[in-house]
Amino acid sequence: MAFIVFEGIDGSGKSTLIQGLCETLVQQNIPFKTTREPGGTPLAEEIRSLLLRIEDEVPHPRTELLLYQASRAQHVENVIRPHLESGDWVLCDRFTSSSLAFQAGGRKLNEEKIRQLNDYATDGLSPDLWVLLDLTVEESEKRRQHRTDSGGLDADRFERERFEFHQSVRNHYLKQASSEPEKWLVIDASHPPAQVLAQLLSTLKEKGWLS
Ligand SMILES: Nc1ncnc2c1ncn2[C@@H]1O[C@H](COP(=O)(O)OP(=O)(O)OP(=O)(O)O)[C@@H](O)[C@H]1O
Ligand SMILES: [Mg+2]
Known part of the structure; x- marks a missing residue:
């Protein structure tokens, strides 16, 4: 039984790697059990849709943080913990380290407060292994093909803000991984999917979790 979390900026290859590991398992x-944050239970998925809605009112960063944590508490108690107790492996797409990377790294909220809320939720x-798919922001943007049509100054400013935000998120992930290297496997996500998967599998074998 192992609880493994997959982290990285959007488009870094988390879903692709989880799918590959599933085939091996x-x-x-x-x-x-594969699952994801925010979401993973009906209530938590409703919270996810509140977080992703774009009309009307933009959530304040503290509101956003608390919604993530509310979703997480429900997900932990109704899905993750029961599956671990029944002996299943749990593969989770994003977890507490996303709150740190996005809300502290990206949005500049107080990191200690986020750690306390992570613990509370x-x-x-805590996972047995964190997997960080590390990719440059430029490469992730290419993969996601999210380029907006070229426009005036506003479009440029928006692009730039988004770039700097994701750069801060990436740097925060790297900081987390380097501060607890025994818990993190950092994979260069620019390699082809088969190579990324092979690196994960070899670590799981070294740990004796896979044969
Ligand atoms: N190692 C890789 N090399 C090249 N392309 C990849 C690699 N891994 C995934 N891709 C491609 O990049 C895109 C994003 O991958 P994927 O959906 O797995 O990322 P993700 O981290 O789950 O993204 P999101 O955060 O948006 O869910 C997909 O088109 C996928 O096929
Ligand atoms: Mg994904």
Whole structure:
């Protein structure tokens, strides 16, 4: 049984890697649950849709942080902890480290407060392994093909803000990983998917979790 979390900026290849690991677990008859944040339960998915809505009112950064944490508490208690207790592996797309990277790194909220809220929402549950898919912002933008049509100054400013935001998120992830290297596997996500998966599998074998 292992609780593995996949982190990285948008478009870094988390879904692709999780899918690859799932295929290996199926081959080895290892029971597992894949899930994601925010979301993972019906209530938490409703909170996700509140976070992703773009009309009317923009959530204040503190509101946003609390919505993520509310979704997380529900997800931990109703999905992650029960699956771990029944012996399943849990593969989770984003977890507490996303709150730190996006809300402290990106939005500049107080990091210590976020750590306290992370602990409160998870009631201390922490993954066995964090996987960071590290990719440059430029490369992730290319992959996501999110380029807006060229426009005037506003478009440029928006692009630039978005770039700097994601750059801060990436840097914060790298800082987290380097401060607890025994818990993190940092993978160069610019490599082809098969190579990224091979690096993960070899770490899981070294740990004795996979044969
Ligand atoms: N190692 C890779 N090399 C090149 N392209 C990749 C690689 N991994 C994934 N991709 C492609 O990049 C795009 C984004 O990948 P994916 O959806 O797995 O990322 P993600 O981290 O889950 O993104 P999001 O945060 O938006 O959910 C997809 O088109 C995918 O096929
Ligand atoms: Mg994804």
